[in-house]
Amino acid sequence: MKKFWLFVFAIVVSFIPGIIGVFFTPHGASNVWYNALAKSVLTPSGWVFGVAWTILYILLGIALFLVIITKKNRVNKSGAYWLFVGQMVLNALWSIVFFGAHMPALALLVLIFLIVESIYMARAFHRIESAAGYLVWPYIAWMCFATYLNATIMFLN
Numbered sequence: 001m002k003k004f005w006l007f008v009f010a011i012v013v014s015f016i017p018g019i020i021g022v023f024f025t026p027h028g029a030s031n032v033w034y035n036a037l038a039k040s041v042l043t044p045s046g047w048v049f050g051v052a053w054t055i056l057y058i059l060l061g062i063a064l065f066l067v068i069i070t071k072k073n074r075v076n077k078s079g080a081y082w083l084f085v086g087q088m089v090l091n092a093l094w095s096i097v098f099f100g101a102h103m104p105a106l107a108l109l110v111l112i113f114l115i116v117e118s119i120y121m122a123r124a125f126h127r128i129e130s131a132a133g134y135l136v137w138p139y140i141a142w143m144c145f146a147t148y149l150n151a152t153i154m155f156l157n
Contacts, residue, residue, distance in 0.1 A: 007065045014061035017088050018053055021095035033102055038156035040149055056139045060084075063125055063135035070129045080128055083121035090114040094146075104154040111147045118143060 026034040044052075067080055090113055098107035118140045126133025 003069060006068055007061075010065035010068060011058060011061035013088075014057045014064060017091035017095075018057055020092040021099075024095040024099040026099060031099070034099065037153050040152035040156075043149055043152075052142060056142055059135045059138055063132040066129045066132040066135075067125055070132075072128060077128060080121065080124035083117060083124050087114060087117045087121055090117055098150065104150055104157070108147065108150045108154055111143060111150055115140060115143045115147065 064084060067077060067084075070077075090110055094107055094110045094114065097103050097110055118136060122133045122136035122140060124133075125136055
């Protein structure tokens with residue numbers, strides 16, 4: 001039963017940046033600024049972002065859970081946990097900077113830091129539990145795509 005609650009905890013914690021982001025993310029025609037921006041032809045429909053983020057946060061939650069429950073004695077998990085918290089802060093910060101402050105250039109910088117932080121996190125997770133490290137890579141791939149989308153908006157507007 002304890003593992004079940006740890007799993008629930010890890011999943012809930014992984015969704016925190018998304019919950020924060022919802023307060024800044026536009027919904028349909030409600031955000032005149034975002035809708036007026038020139039965007040990449042590869043920008044997906046809004047529903048795709050919701051599905052993708054749900055899957056990615058679940059994968060991050062599973063990865064965190066695997067790190068939490070690993071019983072390796074010689075592994076110091078605190079660094080991995082701090083990297084996880086760091087990427088969560090940067091993830092939430094991106095929504096605030098891009099959608100809240102309307103600053104695509106600064107948001108692009110946040111994304112670059114987020115990718116670097118996430119790579120370090122994936123490596124730290126992998127040292128603790130290899131499957132956990134692998135589960136972070138789809139998130140990193142999506143961040144790379146988000147970087148392209150953000151950069152395109154920055155250069156076109």
